[in-house]
Amino acid sequence: MTVPQLIAAELRRLVATRMGRLALLALALVPLLYGGVYLWANQDPYAQLDELPVALVVDDAGDDGRVVGDEVAERLVADGAFDWHRVSAEEASAGVADATYDFSVTLPASFSADLASAAGDDPHRAVVALSTNDANSYLATTIGTQAAERIRSAVARSVGEEAASRMLLAISDIRDGLVDAHDGAATLTEGADDAASGASRxxxxxxxxxxxxxxxxxxxxxxxxxxxxxxxxxxxxxxxxxxxxxxxxxxxxxxxxxxxxxxxxxxxxxxxxxxxxxxxxxxxxxxxxxxxxxxxxxxxxxxxxxxxxxxxxxxxxxxxxxxxxxxxxxxxxxxxxxxxxxxxxxxxxxxxxxxxxxxxxxxxxxxxxxxxxxxxxxxxxxxxxxxxxxxxxxxxxxxxxxxxxxxxxxxxxxxxxxxxxGTAQLRDGLGDAVAQIPATTEQERAAQSSMISDPVRTDADAVASAGSYGAGLAPFFLSLAAWIGMYALMLILKPLSRRAITALRSPVRVSLAAWLIPTLIGAAQMAALLAIVGLALGFPIAHPALMLAMMVLAVATFAAIIVALNTWLGSVGQFLGLVLMVVQLVTAGGTFPWQTLPAPLAALHHALPMSYAVDGLRQLMYGGSMAAAGADALVLVAFGAGALALIVLGVARMVDHRTLRDLQPSLIG
Known part of the structure; x- marks a missing residue:
């Protein structure tokens, strides 16, 4: 029998019965459901933060007729970054406790007075109080912390701009005074010179x-x-x-x-x-x-x-x-x-x-x-x-x-x-002081105060950009879906035909057939999953064809590894495939950078194939380095080739002799 014949025989076995067809369809859809539904749910959660209910408490009593807390609240509500609800402190506390609100932000009674204290002899910071409840959602707490920091930064920038504007205006007034003083000093110098001449006479x-x-x-x-x-x-x-x-x-x-x-x-x-x-x-x-x-x-x-x-x-x-x-x-x-x-x-x-x-x-x-x-x-x-x-x-x-x-x-x-x-020195000193203080217009002072209050801006230059939170997770979940798809297929597939091993006595052909059966199904899964990601979810893909090739390479590598485990260890190998999936779920660096992992897990990042599959898909999806993507592909090819070699060796062992384990039914599949 040829390799295509072995593949066709296994596929006919899978679709021979209704339950077989349903099982194949169900397991084939597992990676599509896992990758598609998860990425759909996390497509762009930050764009939906305006649906997040947040309590806003304004207790600010104001200062000198101005209530900064109300101004901040009006800007927050108008901005619409969250679903703000202006409530009392008691309502906010109860709402955060019973999950009516994900978190609350409070501007206390002394908020305006604290901001104005910078101009007095007892300057102290104003407080933006944040109340969270991790029992509602830990990420909501994280978002609340970031929101409070943005509020603090915005208020600080506004107050800093006002303070800088007053300071620059005072400096301008000082300069005008110095100009007048310089003119007076010049007149005084002339009079002192005349007086000195008269005194000499x-x-x-x-x-x-x-x-x-x-x-x-x-x-x-x-x-x-x-x-x-x-x-x-x-x-x-x-x-x-x-x-x-x-x-x-x-x-x-x-x-x-x-x-x-x-x-x-x-x-x-x-x-x-x-x-x-x-x-x-x-x-x-x-x-x-x-x-x-x-x-x-x-x-x-x-x-x-x-x-x-x-x-x-x-x-x-x-x-x-x-x-x-x-x-x-x-x-x-x-x-x-x-x-x-x-x-x-x-x-x-x-x-x-x-x-x-x-x-x-x-x-x-x-x-x-x-x-x-x-x-x-x-x-x-x-x-x-x-x-x-x-x-x-x-x-x-x-x-x-x-x-x-x-x-x-x-x-x-x-x-x-x-x-x-002395008057000449005074005149010259005042002239130097005037020269050191530049003359400014109202527009220039406004620009200067804006720069002083917010002196640094971020000029982001992305070498490669995902575009959204969901797109950022896509390479990781596509790789994970490929592994899960292979693992699930192995529950019903029997890529190693005992009869073919006995009849053909050709380890290479049997091994190729055992590897190609799940690889072909996995390639179809990856094509469907890429269509969901690129068309249904609308995630941008810089190199669609190369990304599909990388996904097929990844699924082919994963298939070779899982088949090799099953070839040598049977049901134990199938279980190890699950263990490897769990370990790679942590070490692949799909969410947080792998450098944040504990040292043993960080070392495994370089030793497992899913890390290279994730990185390669990132490079191709976001338009990153083609050289890095090529290096990742070579590593996957090496993993796949090594796994294929193990499959061939395992099949050759079966051809030469059988063990008692080979005759016992598998616990899985």
């Missing part, structure tokens, strides 16, 4: 005043000495005239001497009067410049920004000095006038003495008058000396005050110089 003028008052003090001291000598001379003149009046006998000779002495006195008085005039001429311009200097200082201090009270304090010492200078000038002018009178009187005395000498006969009559004039001269000289002493004292005080004025003026010059530098 004031210091120069004060130095000149100090020099002039020093000269005045020296001249006044000399004037006091001269007037002292004048007073002494006038006293002696008075005494001499008295003696002259008593001793007129020697009048001609004495008058000549008197004329000579009087002329000397007149010359000395003239020199003293000239010195007094020079002193008066030196003092008068200084006194005249004091008001001008004071007015200039007042103007500079006003330009520097000092008020009237500060100007009055600053000019106190200067005003006192000015008064002293004015008083000294008055005394000097008065003394100069008296010296002029003294000089004129002395000259008159000299002239009179000359006339007396020339006209001694007339001198006797005028001696009395001369004596009286000498008395007046003595008194005037005494007064002039007293005035000169006061002038010297005043000039010394003026010199001391002028020195203090010069010192103060230099200190003011230094201070205003530092003020000028």
């Amino acid at each position: 004031l210091a120069t003028g004060a130095d000149a005043l100090a020099d002039g008052t020093g000269q005045l003090s020296t001249g006044a001291a000399a004037l006091a000495d001269g007037t002292g000598r004048l007073a002494d001379g006038a006293g002696r003149l008075d005494d001499g005239l008295g003696q002259l009046e008593q001793a007129t006998a020697s009048l001609p000779a004495q008058t000549r001497q008197l004329a000579d002495g009087a002329q000397q006195v007149a010359d000395g008085d003239a020199r003293i009067a000239a010195i007094g005039g020079e002193v008066a001429d030196a003092v008068a311009p200084v006194a005249a410049r004091v008001p001008e200097a004071r007015a200039a200082i007042v103007e500079r201090l006003q330009q520097a920004g000092l008020d009237e009270a500060q100007i009055a304090v600053a000019l106190g010492p200067l005003d006192g000095l000015g008064d002293d200078v004015a008083a000294a000038d008055a005394r000097v002018q008065d003394a100069s006038a008296q010296l002029d009178r003294l000089a004129a009187g002395a000259q008159q005395v000299a002239d009179g003495a000359e006339r007396l000498a020339s006209a001694s006969p007339q001198l006797a009559a005028g001696i009395a008058s001369a004596a009286d004039g000498a008395g007046d001269l003595a008194d005037g000289a005494a007064d002039a000396h007293e005035g000169a002493v006061r002038l010297a004292d005043g000039a010394a005080s003026a010199a001391s005050g002028a020195g203090e004025l010069a010192t103060g003026a230099h200190a003011l010059d230094d201070g205003l110089g530092r003020l000028d530098e």
